[in-house]
Amino acid sequence: xxxxxSIGQSGPQVHPLGYGGMxxxxxxxxxxxxxxxxxxxxxxxxxxxxxxxxxxGNGHNESLxxxxxxxxxxxxxxxxxxxxxxxxxxxxxxxxxxxxxDVRINGTPEYAQRCLDLSLDRLGVDHLDxxxxxxxxxxxxxxxxxxxxxSAVEAGKVRQLxxxxxxxxxxxxxxxxxxxxAVQFEYSLWRREVEAELLPCVRELGATLVAWSxxxxxxxxxxxxxxxxxxxxxxxxxxxxxxxxxxRDRFAPLTExxxxxxxxxAQLALAWLLxxxxxxxxxxxxxxxxxxxxxxxxxxxxxxxxxxxxxELAPTGLAEGGTLIP
Numbered sequence: 421x422x423x424x425x426s427i428g429q430s431g432p433q434v435h436p437l438g439y440g441g442m443x444x445x446x447x448x449x450x451x452x453x454x455x456x457x458x459x460x461x462x463x464x465x466x467x468x469x470x471x472x473x474x475x476x477g478n479g480h481n482e483s484l485x486x487x488x489x490x491x492x493x494x495x496x497x498x499x500x501x502x503x504x505x506x507x508x509x510x511x512x513x514x515x516x517x518x519x520x521x522d523v524r525i526n527g528t529p530e531y532a533q534r535c536l537d538l539s540l541d542r543l544g545v546d547h548l549d550x551x552x553x554x555x556x557x558x559x560x561x562x563x564x565x566x567x568x569x570x571s572a573v574e575a576g577k578v579r580q581l582x583x584x585x586x587x588x589x590x591x592x593x594x595x596x597x598x599x600x601x602a603v604q605f606e607y608s609l610w611r612r613e614v615e616a617e618l619l620p621c622v623r624e625l626g627a628t629l630v631a632w633s634x635x636x637x638x639x640x641x642x643x644x645x646x647x648x649x650x651x652x653x654x655x656x657x658x659x660x661x662x663x664x665x666x667x668r669d670r671f672a673p674l675t676e677x678x679x680x681x682x683x684x685x686a687q688l689a690l691a692w693l694l695x696x697x698x699x700x701x702x703x704x705x706x707x708x709x710x711x712x713x714x715x716x717x718x719x720x721x722x723x724x725x726x727x728x729x730x731x732e733l734a735p736t737g738l739a740e741g742g743t744l745i746p
Contacts, residue, residue, distance in 0.1 A: 422718035424467065425700065427497075427550060428601030429626040431580055434497050436694055436718045439463035439470050439711065440632060440704030441485060445477035447652035448638060451706050453484060460488035462711040469497045471630070471702045473554055474539050475504035482542035490544060498543060499550035499602075501584055502535035503527050503557065503565075513559040518742040519655045527557030529568030536572055550602060552582035562590050563597050570598035582630070585745050588621040595625050607631035607699065609640065609674065609689050609730070610658070610667070610739035623698045631693055634701035636739075639667065640689040641710075642675065658741030666740045673733045683720060690717035692730050 424433040444456040463470060470489070472481045482500060489496040505512040505524040510531065512524035532553075540546065551569060556562045562583075572578040583594055584604035594600055603622050607614045607629060614629065622629045637653050638644050644659065653659050658667055678688040686703075693701045694717060703714050722730075 422715075425628075427469065427580060427628050427700070428599070431601055431628075432497055432549065433467075434469045434700075435467040435715070436700060437468055437690065437714060438499075438630065438700055438702035439468045440702040441470060441472040441481050442476050443704035443706055444484060445481055448704075449648060449651060449706070455706060455708070456484055457488050458708045459705060459711050460485060462708045464488065464492060464496050466711070466715055467495075468711075468715075469499055469550070469700070469702070471499045471632075473501035473504065473552075474535055474542075475501075475506045475554065478506050479538070479542055482539055486542055486544040493545060497549045498545065499552065499582065500539050500543070500548060501552040501554040501582075501604075502532060502539065503554035505531075513557055515555055515558055517744050518746045519657065519744050521655065523555055525555050525557045527553055527555075527560055527562070527565035529564065529571075532565060532568040533572075536577060540577065547576060548578045550580045550582050551578045552584045552602070552604060553586075555585045556583075556590055562586070562594050566594040566597045566600075573598065584632075586618075588617040591618070591621055591625070591627075595627075600625065600627050602628045602630050602700075604630045604632050604702075606633045606743065606745065607693065607701075608634045608636050609692060609734040610636045610671065611743060612734075612736040613743075615736065619696075619698070627698070629699045631699055631701040634693055634703050635686055635689055639671075640674075641686045642684065656741070656744075658739050658743075660741070663741040670738055670740070671734065674730070677726075677729065677733065681720075681726070683716075684713060686714065687717040687720060688730075690714060691720040691722055692727070694718060694720075695722055695727060 514522040580601035582602035675685045678685040
């Protein structure tokens, strides 16, 4: 078994890899609830943090996770997010992204309280282990959103607070209101910009960087020959048209290195992240066998020479195409 880690400085012990639930909603191809429950069960067996959001599947993801943890709540560390408006009849601010669509955000205290109660109900729990603001609301100070979240901690409905898709400045301002245990941001071998400012800030404050899309939306899984129609990843410029073939060529040396080490490219990509201090990747998969494959990355030890070689093969900015958060 790998050495367990914690969320923030004083959080509960969890597997060094987490499990991202978004892929169970059909965003990356057809999904099956029963198979998803098996994958979730495997992740819980391994002690992985289960990551969700109220917007995933318009609440269905939380309900599915609620089924998976029923009867074994004490074994599961559950994290979810709020802030994306997916229901009609609610105010929101538009937040532009680098994928040519806007995200509808509401980070007001009133909306936060409503979302929290609904998440608890769907999950079938009386508290969340970790609760994130999915995106900062551009119309209000982040201090206001975090203040409302802090009230939920005081009420016993939440154990730890997190932020997602924020800047280092927003993190510092939020942390001054209430300690932030975890920060989600895209981080992988083709998205390393977080290393410049946000990751150092996360480390300074004693938080954990939870890396979403640690396999480049499946790019490093080695299975993306062609993305099917209606797949959410078609929004990703790095996976469209000539960019996909260009990126395959640019990152081919990493696949060759993985073969030399007798591991999969996905395991190498995850192991590299696990060798970065204060980082917990949350790869998602619809398949129980992939959960086990991903978990194998925690057993892989990379020496300094290998880490240096990876830095040379995959420097910041190597990938062609824009990112969701510029």
